[in-house]
Amino acid sequence: MIPNWLLKRSSLTPSRTALSFCGKQWTFQELKQEADLIARKLRMNGLEEGDRIALLGPSNPDMVFVIHGCLLAGLEIVMLNSRLSxxxxxxxxxxxxxxxxxxxxELLRQTKIQDVPMITFSSLQSSEQRDFTISKMWNGSRTITIMYTSGTTGFPKGVRQTAGNHTSSALSSVLNLGLTEEDSWLCTMPLFHISGFSILVRSVIYGMEVKLYEKFDTKTIVDEIRNGTATRMSVVATSLRRILEEFEETETVAHPTFRTMLAGGGPVPDDFLRRAESRKLPVLQTYGMTETSSQTATLSSEDALRKSGSAGKPLFFNQIKIRDTEQPGELGEVLIAGPHVTPGYIGHAVDRDPLEDGWLPTGDIGYFDDEGYLFIVDRRSDLIISGGENIYPAEVENALLSHPLVKEAGVCGQSHPVWGSVPVAFIVLSxxxxxxxxxxHCGELLARYKIPKAYYFVDQLPRNASNKLLRRELKEWASLK
Known part of the structure; x- marks a missing residue:
C-alpha cells in the first residue's frame, strides 16, 4: 500500500511551499484544501472512485488543483495533449x-469539441459539493494516469501509469539526485506530459516546491537560475539552447545552489554541454519513456562530456539489458524492467501485453560500454524527435494518405538547427x-508540430521486395535536400 501522496505530505509539512505561479504561492496545506474542494465537487457531478475521466487544460494552478482533486476523488486521469487537433x-x-x-x-473554445459529456473548469468551480471519505492509502496497482503515446502503426496507445509506477520513479530519481529542504523545481514542461506530471509527483512525495510556468519565458527563467530561487529544472535540448544563449548574452552564470538541469527528449549536443559547463549549469542527460513513468537511466553531470552521447546508468530500482548480447559494445534492442514499468494499455491496445518475460521491449537500439554506461544508437528507428516531441511517421503518412490526390506518402526526419529534427514528406501524387x-489538410488532422516542414514530390518511393517502405533510404534522400 502507498500513502495518499497529498494527504500524507500536507500532514507532514503543511506550511512548506508547494506551488508558486506568477508571484503567488500555496503551501501543501493550501494545496490540499483546494484539491479537497475540487474532489467534493467532482463527487457532486456524479463521479465515483475508480471512474475514468479525461483532462484537458493548461499548465497553471487551476490545472494542478484539478489534477490533485481527481487523485483525491480516486479517479483515473486521461491526460490529453492540448497541442493535438x-x-x-x-x-x-x-x-x-x-x-x-x-x-x-479557453481550450474548449479553441478546440471546439462538441457532443462529448464534459464540464468546464469554471462550471466545476461553481458546482455544489458532496461529502465523502478520502482514501488515506492507495493500492500500488491503482491506475493514476493514462497518457497516449504514438504507435508505429499510427494509432496512439493509452499507457497506464499506476501509483506504484509513479512512486517508484520518484524514489529512483531522488536516490540519484539527492534532496534538500531548499529544493525548488522549475517546471516549464506541459503537465499533460510525463515529464511535467512527474514533477508534480516528486513535489508531494519529496515535500518540494514547484515553480510553475505556463509558457517558456527565457529571461525570467534565467533570472530564477541566476538568483538562486530555483535549484532544479527539466529541459529538452531546444529549451536548453535558449537558456544558454541568454546566459551568454548577459555574461552571467548559474547560482551556486542550482543543482540539476535534467535533459531528456533526445541527446544533448556536445557544444551545449561545454557551454553549460562554462555557465555553471550541471546538465544531467536522461533516458525514459511514457511506459516507464519518466526516467529509467540518467547520466551524471560529471560524466557529461567524458561519456558524451550516453544516457547514463539505470536508476536504483530499474534494470536495463540489451537483447541477445553478452559483451560490452554489442548492439541490440534495449529492454527495461522494474516497478516503474507500465502494467499495460487501455482501449484498442488493452489486450497487448507490454512485457516479454517481464521485460519491456523499447524498440530502441543501444549498447552498454565497458563501464556500464548506456548508449542509444537509434531512437525507435523511425521516431522523429522534434523539440522534445515524439512524432511517428506512420501517423503523419496516414493523414497525408487521406487526401484524395496523395497516392503514396513516406515521412522521415530531417536535421534542423533549432528543433533537432523535423518531419518531411516524400509524396507520389495522382x-x-x-x-x-x-x-x-494536415492541419485539420494533426498537431502543428507533426505537419511536414517540406514536401518532396517523387515518382516512386523506395520499397523492398515485400513492398515495405524503406525509411532508411528516405532518410538518405532527406539528408541530400
Missing amino acids: TKEILWQLGDANASLLIVED GDVAEEELDM
Whole structure:
C-alpha cells in the first residue's frame, strides 16, 4: 500500500511551499484544501472512485488543483495533449471511453469539441459539493494516469501509469539526485506530459516546491537560475539552447545552489554541454519513456562530456539489458524492467501485453560500454524527435494518405538547427496539389508540430521486395535536400 501522496505530505509539512505561479504561492496545506474542494465537487457531478475521466487544460494552478482533486476523488486521469487537433483529441476520448471530459474554458473554445459529456473548469468551480471519505492509502496497482503515446502503426496507445509506477520513479530519481529542504523545481514542461506530471509527483512525495510556468519565458527563467530561487529544472535540448544563449548574452552564470538541469527528449549536443559547463549549469542527460513513468537511466553531470552521447546508468530500482548480447559494445534492442514499468494499455491496445518475460521491449537500439554506461544508437528507428516531441511517421503518412490526390506518402526526419529534427514528406501524387493545400489538410488532422516542414514530390518511393517502405533510404534522400 502507498500513502495518499497529498494527504500524507500536507500532514507532514503543511506550511512548506508547494506551488508558486506568477508571484503567488500555496503551501501543501493550501494545496490540499483546494484539491479537497475540487474532489467534493467532482463527487457532486456524479463521479465515483475508480471512474475514468479525461483532462484537458493548461499548465497553471487551476490545472494542478484539478489534477490533485481527481487523485483525491480516486479517479483515473486521461491526460490529453492540448497541442493535438480536435480530431486527435476526439479519437483518444473515444478510445479511452472516459465518462467525462474536464476541460479548461479557453481550450474548449479553441478546440471546439462538441457532443462529448464534459464540464468546464469554471462550471466545476461553481458546482455544489458532496461529502465523502478520502482514501488515506492507495493500492500500488491503482491506475493514476493514462497518457497516449504514438504507435508505429499510427494509432496512439493509452499507457497506464499506476501509483506504484509513479512512486517508484520518484524514489529512483531522488536516490540519484539527492534532496534538500531548499529544493525548488522549475517546471516549464506541459503537465499533460510525463515529464511535467512527474514533477508534480516528486513535489508531494519529496515535500518540494514547484515553480510553475505556463509558457517558456527565457529571461525570467534565467533570472530564477541566476538568483538562486530555483535549484532544479527539466529541459529538452531546444529549451536548453535558449537558456544558454541568454546566459551568454548577459555574461552571467548559474547560482551556486542550482543543482540539476535534467535533459531528456533526445541527446544533448556536445557544444551545449561545454557551454553549460562554462555557465555553471550541471546538465544531467536522461533516458525514459511514457511506459516507464519518466526516467529509467540518467547520466551524471560529471560524466557529461567524458561519456558524451550516453544516457547514463539505470536508476536504483530499474534494470536495463540489451537483447541477445553478452559483451560490452554489442548492439541490440534495449529492454527495461522494474516497478516503474507500465502494467499495460487501455482501449484498442488493452489486450497487448507490454512485457516479454517481464521485460519491456523499447524498440530502441543501444549498447552498454565497458563501464556500464548506456548508449542509444537509434531512437525507435523511425521516431522523429522534434523539440522534445515524439512524432511517428506512420501517423503523419496516414493523414497525408487521406487526401484524395496523395497516392503514396513516406515521412522521415530531417536535421534542423533549432528543433533537432523535423518531419518531411516524400509524396507520389495522382494529380496536381499545392503544398499549401497539403498543409491545410494536415492541419485539420494533426498537431502543428507533426505537419511536414517540406514536401518532396517523387515518382516512386523506395520499397523492398515485400513492398515495405524503406525509411532508411528516405532518410538518405532527406539528408541530400
